[in-house]
Amino acid sequence: MRSIELLRFATGAIIAHPMRSALTSLGVVIGVAAVVMMTSIGLGAQQRVTSTIAGLGSNLIIVSPGASRGGAGGGGGGFVMGAAGSGQSLKDADAEAIAKQVENVAAIAPVVRGQAQLTADGANWNSRIEGVTPDYLVARDLAIASGRMFDERESRQGRKVVVIGQTVARELWGDLDPVGRRVRVRSVPFEVIGVLESKGQSSFGQDQDDVLLGPLEAVRSRIVGRRARGDTVQTIYVKAVDADSLDRVQEDVVNLLREQHRIRAGDDDDFQTQNMASILQASQAAVATFTILLAAVAAVSLVVGGVGIMNIMLVAVTERTREIGLRMAVGAKRSQVLIQFALEAITLSLAGGLIGLLIGVLGAVAVAKLGAWPVAIPPWAGPIALGFSSLVGLVFGAYPSWRAARLDPIEALRRE
């Protein structure tokens, strides 16, 4: 006989009881929808973490003051960047020494930070101001949208010029071109010479466009200098020339700074270095673990759905015992009965998987639309959902089908 006929028998039985079939599939629908949604949410989170960390600059090592745990660097606790600025152990001289003595460094950027009230043309705004060197743009992978960045000479001379982020530009001047205008930072007048390209919001909710960049010397002495000593910096960004040299550069920086700071062997560092690659790795691993956990919980409901299918298939085999007996009497082989019932279970499960996939995708899109959480539907969601639902049908349909196939036709025909 032709195998398509067995599939027709299976679908015929499913269509004969639409309500029951729908309820039987419901468990798989819920299971697959949950798995699809959970993995989409997990992948979305992973992508956002990745882009945020990559947005901080690639091949980057962040050196900040304060004791580290044995100087191992990186690790899952690396989310505190920018917050570690309490110590004053980093100096201009450290940055200069790194620039001179460490090889494979593409850019080095010492930074001081402060919060400042801005006023310009009657508008007020409170923003972050960073004192940097021109190399800062290279280190952080930033770009100028209009105007220009200040150069080395302007930086050294402590000229009062700033490059501003898109948020600052909008808040102070709306749609007007800010280049060439004046802004007072804590009453100190600065000239706007450039506007940065937008970097958007970081996954930690910080607006990365709400910033002013000024020459290191000018910002340190006039804005944040009241609290900081004359030659301290809060962070030194070191950009390696490529990903391969990242670890080597980090090691050299650590050794050099220990030497600079006269730290004896065995003593703890008075600074921390964080390597973007290892931060990325650690955070990706953390998010992946979290995704797998969510998906595993969701997968439990898929198994429960499978048990539901097995339950109804066992009922169906009992109910249709006479039908099975008759099919055998008119010449059905045991294997054909087995396949018919297995196909019925697989079809139920697969239909549930299809509907669940649809609901899961729609649900993920809805979550993204509501903006509560970043969502990325993995491209393998479809094949995996359908593959797994078929597998669930096969596994949980196997026992009922086997029961059907081993019925004694005489007993089966006699059953009321």
Added chain:
Amino acid sequence: MIEISDLRKLYVMGEEEVAALAGVTLSIGRGENVAVIGPSGSGKSSLMNILGGLDRPSTGVYRFEGEDVGAFSDDELAEFRRRRIGFVFQSFQLLPRLTALQNVELPMIYAGLAPRERRDRAAEMLERVGLGPRMGHKPTQLSGGQQQRVAIARSLANSPDLLLADEPTGALDTQTGQEVLALFKQLNREGLTLILVTHDHDVAASTDRRISFRDGLVVSDERGV
């Protein structure tokens, strides 16, 4: 066509071993019209199950057209039933969610006939049993006699060599039962070998040969009307 010798069928019932068939030797020729008669427990149903390939004998030989059916595997038995045997049951055994036509098509699906071919043949079989106009009806929309005609049409679908009817009139009133028996007689006249299993002597009287069973043994085998 059928040769059986010293056929036994033993069942274990608790501690005891019961012989449903206790050594039966018979031969039935092509084109015969035979009734197997006996009270319940006489072994007539066991004989029918073995003849139809639904069951295997415990010992003894069953040859059908020279083939040793007793030695067939499950799959060979399934094919034997499909190609050689047509069953008619007391309780019709129609699938309730299928129409009359679809019920008759069922054996032909297992035989691998193409959809159009089997639909045409199913319609032809239903015409032959006088149910042409009702082929789209479901079993619940048909009377008992009509349902049994559908079952007979189904049993003829794959052109069997042997038609086995187990109490075919048992669920019908006398009038309808007579019509069904007349249909069997006609089919037999057209060349079909027929074995009718019954406990009813009136039903058995419609056949040419009557084999009586008691306690798993043949007690009489008489021919003629």
